[in-house]
Amino acid sequence: MGPASQERISNTGAHACKPYVGPLVWAYYEAFEAIVVTAIAKMMALKGGIKIDLVDDEALKKVVLIVLPHQKKFIENAGANSLGMLLPEIENLLLISIRDLLRGKEADEESLNQAMEISATLRESRNRQSASDVPPQLRSH
Numbered sequence: 001m002g003p004a005s006q007e008r009i010s011n012t013g014a015h016a017c018k019p020y021v022g023p024l025v026w027a028y029y030e031a032f033e034a035i036v037v038t039a040i041a042k043m044m045a046l047k048g049g050i051k052i053d054l055v056d057d058e059a060l061k062k063v064v065l066i067v068l069p070h071q072k073k074f075i076e077n078a079g080a081n082s083l084g085m086l087l088p089e090i091e092n093l094l095l096i097s098i099r100d101l102l103r104g105k106e107a108d109e110e111s112l113n114q115a116m117e118i119s120a121t122l123r124e125s126r127n128r129q130s131a132s133d134v135p136p137q138l139r140s141h
Contacts, residue, residue, distance in 0.1 A: 022101045023115035028094040030122050031067045034060055035083050035090070042081075057081075059125035066118050067093065 021029075038060055057080035064083050065072055067090055075083070100107075107115070 022097065022107055023119075024107050024111045025094065025097045025101055027115035027118035028067065028090060028097055031063050031118055032087060032090045032094060034063060034122055035087060038080075039084055056125045056128060059121055059128075063118055063121050063125075064090075066114060066121065 038057075060083060061075055061080050064086060065075055068075075068086060071086060071089070074086075078085070
């Protein structure tokens, strides 16, 4: 994946909306995006013959476990390469949280803590990726 391709994936316009959506909406979006971008990076790495253990699968699994704790058994048994199967469930949570935001429903403390934990885990993963020798075109943003 060349730098221009990565820029198209990273620059979806969604990031400009971050200040206008609630923290849980953003956290669910980030989790969804992380799964999709990771799958694309793995596909492009395989296509280019690059070693594919460059992606932090454990951090991604941790994020999905925070979003969908009831799916722990599936995640542990199926592994990180099957996380895409959970995208519809994450999408549903995202849509519900958007609906709640539009209705003016305030996030409770548990939701805020969940959002902070999701964002912190993704941020830590990105920081580890940036510090590693991952080729820039394969790094998630």
